[in-house]
Amino acid sequence: MGSSAQLRRLKPLYQLVVNNILAIVAVPLAAAAVLKAAELGPGEILARLRALRPAHMFLAAFLPAAAAALYHRLRPRAVYLVDYACFRTNPNCRVPFATFLEHSRVWPGFDERSVRFMTRLLERSGLGEETCLPYAQHYIPPSRDLESSRAEAELVIFSAIDDLLAKTKMSPQDIDILVVNCSLFAPTPSFTDMIMHRYKLRKDVRNVHLAGMGCSAGLISVELARNLLQVAPWGAHALVVSTETITPNYYMGQERAMLLPNCLFRMGGAAALLSTNGANARFRLARVVRTLRGAADSAYHCVYQEEDDRGNVGINLSKDLMNIAGDALKANITAMGPLVLPASEQLLFALSFIVRKVLNNRIRPYIPDFRTAFEHFCIHAGGRAVIDELQRSLTLSDEQVEASRMTLHRFGNTSSSSLWYELAYIEAKGRMRRGDRVWMIGFGSGFKCNSAAWECIRPAVNADGPWANCIHRYPVHIPDVLKH
Amino acid sequence: MMVVEAATAAADSVSPMAVGAGGGCVSLHNFRLSTVVPGSVTGEAVDYELTDADLLHKLHYLRAVHVFRAPAPGAAAALNVRELKEPMFPWLDMYFPVSGRVRRHQAADGDNAEGAKEDAAAGRPYVRCNDCGVRIVEATCDATVDEWLEAEAERGGLCKVLAYDKVIGPELFFSPLLYVQFSWNKKVTVGTNSKRHVIEQVTSFKCGGMAFGFTWAHLIGDMPSAAACFSTWAQLFSGKKVPPPTLRDPLTRPPSAAPGSMMLPPSVKATAAAVGDHWVVPTARDMVSFSFHVTEQQLKGLQLTAPASGRHQVGTFELVAALVWRALAAIRSTEEEEATRTVTVVKTTDPVPAPGGGRLGLTNEHRIGHVVATGGSSPAAADVAKLAALLAGARLDEAGAVAAAALAGPEDADVVVYGANLTFVDAEGLDVYGLELGAWRPAHVEYAVDGVGDGGSVVVHRDAGGRGRTVAAVVRRGEADRLRAALREALRVA
Numbered sequence: 001m002g003s004s005a006q007l008r009r010l011k012p013l014y015q016l017v018v019n020n021i022l023a024i025v026a027v028p029l030a031a032a033a034v035l036k037a038a039e040l041g042p043g044e045i046l047a048r049l050r051a052l053r054p055a056h057m058f059l060a061a062f063l064p065a066a067a068a069a070l071y072h073r074l075r076p077r078a079v080y081l082v083d084y085a086c087f088r089t090n091p092n093c094r095v096p097f098a099t100f101l102e103h104s105r106v107w108p109g110f111d112e113r114s115v116r117f118m119t120r121l122l123e124r125s126g127l128g129e130e131t132c133l134p135y136a137q138h139y140i141p142p143s144r145d146l147e148s149s150r151a152e153a154e155l156v157i158f159s160a161i162d163d164l165l166a167k168t169k170m171s172p173q174d175i176d177i178l179v180v181n182c183s184l185f186a187p188t189p190s191f192t193d194m195i196m197h198r199y200k201l202r203k204d205v206r207n208v209h210l211a212g213m214g215c216s217a218g219l220i221s222v223e224l225a226r227n228l229l230q231v232a233p234w235g236a237h238a239l240v241v242s243t244e245t246i247t248p249n250y251y252m253g254q255e256r257a258m259l260l261p262n263c264l265f266r267m268g269g270a271a272a273l274l275s276t277n278g279a280n281a282r283f284r285l286a287r288v289v290r291t292l293r294g295a296a297d298s299a300y301h302c303v304y305q306e307e308d309d310r311g312n313v314g315i316n317l318s319k320d321l322m323n324i325a326g327d328a329l330k331a332n333i334t335a336m337g338p339l340v341l342p343a344s345e346q347l348l349f350a351l352s353f354i355v356r357k358v359l360n361n362r363i364r365p366y367i368p369d370f371r372t373a374f375e376h377f378c379i380h381a382g383g384r385a386v387i388d389e390l391q392r393s394l395t396l397s398d399e400q401v402e403a404s405r406m407t408l409h410r411f412g413n414t415s416s417s418s419l420w421y422e423l424a425y426i427e428a429k430g431r432m433r434r435g436d437r438v439w440m441i442g443f444g445s446g447f448k449c450n451s452a453a454w455e456c457i458r459p460a461v462n463a464d465g466p467w468a469n470c471i472h473r474y475p476v477h478i479p480d481v482l483k484h
Numbered sequence: 485m486m487v488v489e490a491a492t493a494a495a496d497s498v499s500p501m502a503v504g505a506g507g508g509c510v511s512l513h514n515f516r517l518s519t520v521v522p523g524s525v526t527g528e529a530v531d532y533e534l535t536d537a538d539l540l541h542k543l544h545y546l547r548a549v550h551v552f553r554a555p556a557p558g559a560a561a562a563l564n565v566r567e568l569k570e571p572m573f574p575w576l577d578m579y580f581p582v583s584g585r586v587r588r589h590q591a592a593d594g595d596n597a598e599g600a601k602e603d604a605a606a607g608r609p610y611v612r613c614n615d616c617g618v619r620i621v622e623a624t625c626d627a628t629v630d631e632w633l634e635a636e637a638e639r640g641g642l643c644k645v646l647a648y649d650k651v652i653g654p655e656l657f658f659s660p661l662l663y664v665q666f667s668w669n670k671k672v673t674v675g676t677n678s679k680r681h682v683i684e685q686v687t688s689f690k691c692g693g694m695a696f697g698f699t700w701a702h703l704i705g706d707m708p709s710a711a712a713c714f715s716t717w718a719q720l721f722s723g724k725k726v727p728p729p730t731l732r733d734p735l736t737r738p739p740s741a742a743p744g745s746m747m748l749p750p751s752v753k754a755t756a757a758a759v760g761d762h763w764v765v766p767t768a769r770d771m772v773s774f775s776f777h778v779t780e781q782q783l784k785g786l787q788l789t790a791p792a793s794g795r796h797q798v799g800t801f802e803l804v805a806a807l808v809w810r811a812l813a814a815i816r817s818t819e820e821e822e823a824t825r826t827v828t829v830v831k832t833t834d835p836v837p838a839p840g841g842g843r844l845g846l847t848n849e850h851r852i853g854h855v856v857a858t859g860g861s862s863p864a865a866a867d868v869a870k871l872a873a874l875l876a877g878a879r880l881d882e883a884g885a886v887a888a889a890a891l892a893g894p895e896d897a898d899v900v901v902y903g904a905n906l907t908f909v910d911a912e913g914l915d916v917y918g919l920e921l922g923a924w925r926p927a928h929v930e931y932a933v934d935g936v937g938d939g940g941s942v943v944v945h946r947d948a949g950g951r952g953r954t955v956a957a958v959v960r961r962g963e964a965d966r967l968r969a970a971l972r973e974a975l976r977v978a
Contacts, residue, residue: 091523092573098585098616099521102658129525129615135566139518483529484614 018344079226080281084272085163086420086466087156093132093267097122097484107141114254121263123482126384126405131266131412136247149185149247156243156269157191158198164271172199177228177238178207181221181416185245186211214444215380218242218416219452223288225274235277243269244415253312261315264383268414286453287339291332293447299324303445322389328449329393336451340373370394375436378422380443381408406474421466428467432459510632510642512667514624521617522580523573532581532611532734534703536887537848539609541702543765544902545935546710549643550919551928553629554692560923563694565622565666571720578728579713581846582704584613586656613734621648621665628669629693633928640775641964643930647697651935653762661701669693705846707832707931711914718919729845751828751854752890753904765900765937770961775930776968778804780951782975789869796876804944804953805908806871811970812906814864815963825857828907829878853880903937911945932956
């Protein structure tokens, strides 16, 4: 115990040394060079310089310059987040726990076992009393028709975009790229056409709708927008909209594994504006890493949309979900780690890896401390179990997963847009500083685990946003079992 | 045990609920149920205790119906259900106990830190304010407002179908305390497309009229409370600012009245057996709704027959009630003569909004009493003036006092107030026609008490002009037509 305490005290020194190794090596070398030059004297130096052949001098100047220019041209452009806005829920869509339960009880399509299951689930879900469902789902039974679904999508998407355009003072004509992701509802014409029609976008907008990509699709859209921005003219603007339409997807059967989404999914959506022009931007996109595990059978069938015995369509969540999520996360971290972790952590991880392989597999693997790479964490609010699992695997503190837990409590599982609500929470709490790095982790069907690393350039000036009228009440203590 | 209100509605949407025999029946179909909740979170484990006066009325329900004619085209926009629901969210914030659900205190209440709830008897009902909400019912009606008003004037009793008829129980946990029904007049045609699929299509609004009715559990408040509550909603709908009502503090237990005598006062009766969790008055007979309009002229005629002087002032309520009493006594068989000599009188206190120390927003504070027609002849043969004088002299007690006496007995005694005897309710002080939705004004309003015992209940309130009276009653099946004939006869002569 004493030795590990000593080791912990030495750690900051170790980190300082390893992370600044270049400086630590370069300074003595530079000092030695200066001393040598001083020793030689200015006259001697000039004489040696004049002895050099012009061709060599030209190459000595030209080659590095050419290399630098080529490096700059081949490097991808930096992509910035100009701003983002989340759909602000309205109290007239609020669903208290008691109402959700009563609706399930009153409608004869659910049997007693299903209702008891949903009750137990909701009690332990970590959702609060202010989450919102779309208007059509306040009916008994909920209506799942096309018109209501479109109405929900329009409400969420248009309010988020209106908010964003007001914040960034942009005109819709300035948008060059439009990427929308909504997994479970993709009518014709697509949502991108719906947005084009409503906001009268230009004729040459590059628009793409991503359907069926699951809850991690928010970061997939961001990466797609980033890629499209590389080939668009410099300074182009890309609008990324992430949402999930709940109305058509209410499961009306009795399979317990398929009732979970009914209980956890809620209304939500977000719009983000990306650009290669960093002026007025608030965040810089450092990395996007995507990990796909669909090659394995268990991962592929983990979140599976299918019909139950009576023909009701729903999404079947397998019992292995947590294990598969854990594996996917490990794979993602392994890919992400070398890109974001400081040298000190990578060295420790590599040493621990070698030691385990060579010496003794029973030694616990070293879990890199991601707090050295990021100040804030936005973990997809998929459910209480997901957040607990990730907190455990990444050894995060309660404060670091607070954004995820509170988003789950206030908004429920809003699928791909939950990461943006969590970012809004951190900013509304005033915890974001210039230079802070944010890690967004999304999980989704497939099984996919996607991460994005952002760096803050300019934090939000006020708490305006989806949390505006409730942030003062947060954080709240979420009981293990909700009393009702 | 499944609560099947939605199944009933689903069945209703297939087979229309028709009222009225013969031609021109008023039928409703296409029922859709939804729920409206308070806009903000009320809190965790907020309990609203019910007083003895509240529990006295747990088997009864207030039914009120307002029928609106569409204003002239261009004068006001059509009403759609989303607009009507919108002000309900802040409205229910103010009246949060109405969106709660009834529960019973457990024998060993786990959550009494100071032991404050220990003296709440096990099994005593209270309201858990869990924001569960009120049920909204949307229905389509085939008749136009004019057709409906015509049928109502002729046959009466058509209001019942315009308010969703549901009681509390058998599952207390999941029974709303308030149902609000909106019925629209829409013309529906059924057409076929080329592929022989039947499609339903709303072609036009026939007259655009709308009826809105509610079924309100009496335990949460009396008639003036309900009227004031909905008047608040109407004002919020019209965009006015409304001061929130003062409600009983959920944290304080209401004082239990000192137990009086063990005898039940004659104005109320106990049920034969405990009703358990299904809060419906057990009646031996079928009860149907009945309504009658006393015009201004007829009322004036009645007033001429009133005694000029007497110990108590005989008002229009007493006169109209006396008329109905005499008519019903004549209709009911002679075995019941003794029973019809006793009537219960309920007077709703005027809802005067005082700035400080006024009436509570939700309370049962009306006054209940009884009157016995002693003397040789039965009420059927008595003079209207004499009966009216009797009614005017009724000794009335606060509902709380009556409750203390009535509930002092065995714990699971369930009491019937309305309908224990023939019950007359004086609602003349209520401004029932004052509920306006923007530019929409009610063409016809009816307030009645439903879920009543075999005695029947009769509510008397003002009519559209304010100078006539509407009689809204629940009587036994078979009595309705005879009562109408008798009243018409009496008022023609008077």
